[in-house]
Amino acid sequence: MNLKQLAAHLNLSQTTVSRALNGYPEVNEQTRKRVMEAAQALNYAPNARAKGLATGRAMAIGHVIPMSTQHQMMNPVFGDFIAGASDEYVKAGYDMTLSVTGDRDEEENYRRLKAKGNVDGIIVHGPSMKDPRIPFLRQLGLPFVVHGRATELDVPYSWVDVNNTHAFQRATDFLLDLGHRRIALINGLEFMDFAYRRRVGFAQALDGHGLLPDPRYMAAGEMTESYGFEAASRMLALPDRPTAMITSSVIAAIGIRRAIHAAGLEMGRDVSVITHDDDLSFLRNGPDVPIFTATRSSVYEAGRIAAAMLLAHIADPDLPAQPRLLEAQLIIGGSTGPAPQDTH
Amino acid sequence: MNLKQLAAHLNLSQTTVSRALNGYPEVNEQTRKRVMEAAQALNYAPNARAKGLATGRAMAIGHVIPMSTQHQMMNPVFGDFIAGASDEYVKAGYDMTLSVTGDRDEEENYRRLKAKGNVDGIIVHGPSMKDPRIPFLRQLGLPFVVHGRATELDVPYSWVDVNNTHAFQRATDFLLDLGHRRIALINGLEFMDFAYRRRVGFAQALDGHGLLPDPRYMAAGEMTESYGFEAASRMLALPDRPTAMITSSVIAAIGIRRAIHAAGLEMGRDVSVITHDDDLSFLRNGPDVPIFTATRSSVYEAGRIAAAMLLAHIADPDLPAQPRLLEAQLIIGGSTGPAPQDTH
DNA sequence: GCCAGATACCGAAGCGCTTTGGAAACTCCT
DNA sequence: AGGAGTTTCCAAAGCGCTTCGGTATCTGGC
Numbered sequence: 001m002n003l004k005q006l007a008a009h010l011n012l013s014q015t016t017v018s019r020a021l022n023g024y025p026e027v028n029e030q031t032r033k034r035v036m037e038a039a040q041a042l043n044y045a046p047n048a049r050a051k052g053l054a055t056g057r058a059m060a061i062g063h064v065i066p067m068s069t070q071h072q073m074m075n076p077v078f079g080d081f082i083a084g085a086s087d088e089y090v091k092a093g094y095d096m097t098l099s100v101t102g103d104r105d106e107e108e109n110y111r112r113l114k115a116k117g118n119v120d121g122i123i124v125h126g127p128s129m130k131d132p133r134i135p136f137l138r139q140l141g142l143p144f145v146v147h148g149r150a151t152e153l154d155v156p157y158s159w160v161d162v163n164n165t166h167a168f169q170r171a172t173d174f175l176l177d178l179g180h181r182r183i184a185l186i187n188g189l190e191f192m193d194f195a196y197r198r199r200v201g202f203a204q205a206l207d208g209h210g211l212l213p214d215p216r217y218m219a220a221g222e223m224t225e226s227y228g229f230e231a232a233s234r235m236l237a238l239p240d241r242p243t244a245m246i247t248s249s250v251i252a253a254i255g256i257r258r259a260i261h262a263a264g265l266e267m268g269r270d271v272s273v274i275t276h277d278d279d280l281s282f283l284r285n286g287p288d289v290p291i292f293t294a295t296r297s298s299v300y301e302a303g304r305i306a307a308a309m310l311l312a313h314i315a316d317p318d319l320p321a322q323p324r325l326l327e328a329q330l331i332i333g334g335s336t337g338p339a340p341q342d343t344h
Numbered sequence: 345m346n347l348k349q350l351a352a353h354l355n356l357s358q359t360t361v362s363r364a365l366n367g368y369p370e371v372n373e374q375t376r377k378r379v380m381e382a383a384q385a386l387n388y389a390p391n392a393r394a395k396g397l398a399t400g401r402a403m404a405i406g407h408v409i410p411m412s413t414q415h416q417m418m419n420p421v422f423g424d425f426i427a428g429a430s431d432e433y434v435k436a437g438y439d440m441t442l443s444v445t446g447d448r449d450e451e452e453n454y455r456r457l458k459a460k461g462n463v464d465g466i467i468v469h470g471p472s473m474k475d476p477r478i479p480f481l482r483q484l485g486l487p488f489v490v491h492g493r494a495t496e497l498d499v500p501y502s503w504v505d506v507n508n509t510h511a512f513q514r515a516t517d518f519l520l521d522l523g524h525r526r527i528a529l530i531n532g533l534e535f536m537d538f539a540y541r542r543r544v545g546f547a548q549a550l551d552g553h554g555l556l557p558d559p560r561y562m563a564a565g566e567m568t569e570s571y572g573f574e575a576a577s578r579m580l581a582l583p584d585r586p587t588a589m590i591t592s593s594v595i596a597a598i599g600i601r602r603a604i605h606a607a608g609l610e611m612g613r614d615v616s617v618i619t620h621d622d623d624l625s626f627l628r629n630g631p632d633v634p635i636f637t638a639t640r641s642s643v644y645e646a647g648r649i650a651a652a653m654l655l656a657h658i659a660d661p662d663l664p665a666q667p668r669l670l671e672a673q674l675i676i677g678g679s680t681g682p683a684p685q686d687t688h
Numbered sequence: 689g690c691c692a693g694a695t696a697c698c699g700a701a702g703c704g705c706t707t708t709g710g711a712a713a714c715t716c717c718t
Numbered sequence: 719a720g721g722a723g724t725t726t727c728c729a730a731a732g733c734g735c736t737t738c739g740g741t742a743t744c745t746g747g748c
Contacts, residue, residue, distance in 0.1 A: 001459070002734055013698045018736060028696060045459035049396040050734030053703045058393065060441070060462075067427055073625040074427045079418040083411060086444040095462065097404070097441045100430035115345070115389035118404075118439065225598075226631045251626065254569075254598055261605055281417040282595060287570045291602075346704055357728045362706060372726060394704035397733045695744070715724070
C-alpha cells in the first residue's frame with residue numbers, strides 16, 4: 001500500500017492525502033479525518049526511504065560505538081544509554097541506527113555515514129582525552145553530541161557528561177574524613193576521558209589533605225570483575241595495604257569484594273570500597289539498601305538527555321554547542337566504614 | 345556530491361558511472377578504474393535512501409528488543425549479541441537499526457517497520473514460550489530470525505538457540521554425580537523460553553536419579569545480583585539447605601556467591617554453584633581459570649550466526665526455515681565440589 | 689452582481705539512484 | 719565491403735514521497 005494507491009482509493013490526489021497525513025492546514029477537516037481513518041484501516045505508513053529522499057531528512061540518529069580491537073569488549077553501559085536515548089527518539093519519531101566500529105579508519109566511517117545520508121545526527125560514545133573524531137565531525141557538518149568529553153580538546157561541541165572529577169574528589173574526601181590515608185584507585189583505562197578525570201579528582205582530594213597518590217595503590221585497566229580482583233589482591237598483599245579503594249565500576253567493585261574476602265578480610269570494616277555506579281538496570285547496586293557506597297549517576301538518564309540535545313540541534317542547526325554536566329550523587333552503602341587502627 | 349555531479353565530472357552518463365561502481369560487466373575496465381578513483385577522491389558514496397528506493401532493498405536489518413515495562417531492564421546479553429551480528433552486517437554491507445519497544449502494541453510496531461520499509465529483515469530477541477510475534481511475523485512476510493525459541497509454537501521459523509535443556513541437564517547431572525541431592529534452581533523468569541527449558545533440563549536430570557524438584561529450592565525472577573543474593577539467602581536459611589545451586593546468569597551467580605559468604609559458608613566447599621555463562625565480554629568468568637563452573641555458550645557467536653542466517657534468508661527468500669542449536673560447553677571452575685557430609 | 693480573498697484541492701517536478709531498452713562504435717569473418 | 723556479433727555507452731522511466739505553483743469553488747462586502 002503506497003500513497004498513490006491510498007489516494008486512488010479515496011478519490012483524492014496524492015498531494016491532498018500527503019498533506020492531510022502531515023497535518024498541513026490547507027485541507028478540510030472532514031477530508032483529513034477520512035484520510036486518517038483510511039490510512040489506519042489499510043495499514044498505510046509512508047515509505048521512510050521515499051520520504052527521506054523527498055525531504056532530505058533521514059529521521060534517524062546514528063550511534064557509533066567503538067569496539068576496541070585490542071580489548072574486544074562491549075561497554076556494558078551501552079545498553080542502558082541506548083534505552084534512554086531510544087525513549088526520546090520514539091517520542092520524536094526518529095529511528096536509531098547502530099554502527100559498531102573498530103578503531104581503525106573511523107574517519108572514513110563517519111564520512112560514509114554522512115554521504116550515505118541515512119542519519120541526521122550522531123551520538124559519539126567513549127571519547128578519549130583528545131578524541132580526533134570530534135574536530136572531524138565538526139568539520140563534516142553533521143550534528144553530533146558526545147557522551148563524555150575530550151579534556152584536551154579546545155573546540156566547542158555539545159556533550160553530556162558526569163562530573164567525574166568532582167564525584168571522585170568527593171568520594172575520596174569522604175574516605176579521608178573517615179580517617180583513611182592509604183587509599184587506592186582502581187580505575188578504567190586512563191586514555192579514556194572519564195577515567196582520566198576521575199584520577200584528577202582523586203588526586204585533588206588527596207592533595208587537599210597534603211597527601212600524594214602512591215603509584216603502588218593505583219591501577220588502570222579494562223573494568224572487568226577479574227581486573228578488580230587482581231588489582232585489589234595485589235594491593236592487599238602489600239605490607240602496608242590500602243584501607244580503602246575507589247573504583248570506576250560496579251563490576252570491578254565486585255571483583256574487589258571477592259579479593260577482600262579471599263584475603264580473609266571484610267569489606268566495610270577492614271577495607272572500605274567506593275565505586276562509581278552507572279545505575280545500570282541489570283546491575284542495580286542493591287534493591288533499596290545499597291551494597292556499595294557509590295557515586296551514582298544514571299546512564300539511562302544521560303542517554304535521554306544526549307538524545308534530546310541532539311534532536312534540538314537537528315531542529316535548529318544554529319543552536320550553539322551546549323555542555324551538560326550531570327552531578328553524581330554520593331550514596332552511602334555498607335561498603336565503607338572508619339579507617340581501621342593501624343594495621344602495620 | 346551525487347551521481348549526477350560525479351557523472352558530469354567524468355563526462356560520462358549516470359548509467360555508466362552507476363554500473364562501474366556496482367561492478368556490472370558492460371563497462372570498460374579502464375573506465376571503471378577511472379570512475380572508482382574519482383569516487384574515492386571526491387568522497388562519493390551513493391545515497392542510501394535513493395538507492396533503497398530504486399532497488400527496493402533497504403540494506404538494513406532491524407533488531408527489536410523488548411523492554412518490559414514492568415521490569416524496566418535492558419538485557420545485558422544484548423550488547424554482545426549485537427556486536428556479533430554487526431560483524432556479519434558490516435561484511436555484507438548492511439546497516440543495523442534498533443527499536444526498543446515496550447511490550448504493548450508490538451504488532452503495530454512490526455507492521456510499521458515493514459510498511460516504512462527501512463529494514464529487509466528482523467532479529468527477534470527474548471521470545472516467550474508462545475511468542476505471538478512469531479506467527480505474526482510469518483504472516484507479515486518479512487524475513488526474520490529468532491534468538492531463542494518459542495517452545496509452544498508449532499510453526500516453522502528460523503532460530504538460533506543454545507541447547508538450554510541439555511546444558512542444564514548436564515550441569516545437574518554433574519552435581520548429582522558429585523553426590524549432591526538438595527540442588528536449587530535459581531532461574532530467570534519462566535515465561536521466557538530459555539528459562540523454561542532450563543528448568544525442564546534440571547527436572548529431567550533429577551528425575552533420572554529418582555528425585556523430584558523441591559519447590560523450596562526453586563526461584564524464578566529477573567536475573568540481577570540482588571535477586572541471586574536474596575533467593576540464595578532464603579534457601580540457605582532453610583533447616584535442610586541446598587548443597588548446590590544452579591543459576592541462569594553470572595550476575596545472579598555473583599549474588600549467590602555473596603549470599604554464601606554472608607551465611608558464613610564457602611562456595612565450592614559448603615555450597616556448589618553452577619551458572620550459565622553467556623561469555624559476555626565485560627563479564628568474563630575469570631581470565632583463564634574460570635571462577636564458576638558453568639555451562640558456557642558465547643552470545644557473541646550466537647549474534648554472528650543469527651545475522652548470517654538472516655542475510656541468507658534475505659538473499660534467498662525461498663530458503664526453508666532453519667533451526668540452529670548451539671551446544672553449551674561445561675567448564676569446570678572453582679565453584680563446585682563434592683557434596684558435604686550431611687549438614688542436618 | 690462582481691470581485692478580492694479564503695478555502696480546498698490538484699498536476700507535475702524533483703529528491704538520487706537503478707535499470708530497461710536501445711544505439712553507436714568497433715571487431716571479425718566471409 | 720557488408721553484415722553479424724561484441725563491446726561500450728546513453729536517455730529516460732520509475733521507485734514513493736513532498737512541495738511548488740497553480741486552479742476551481744466558495745464566501746462576504748459593496
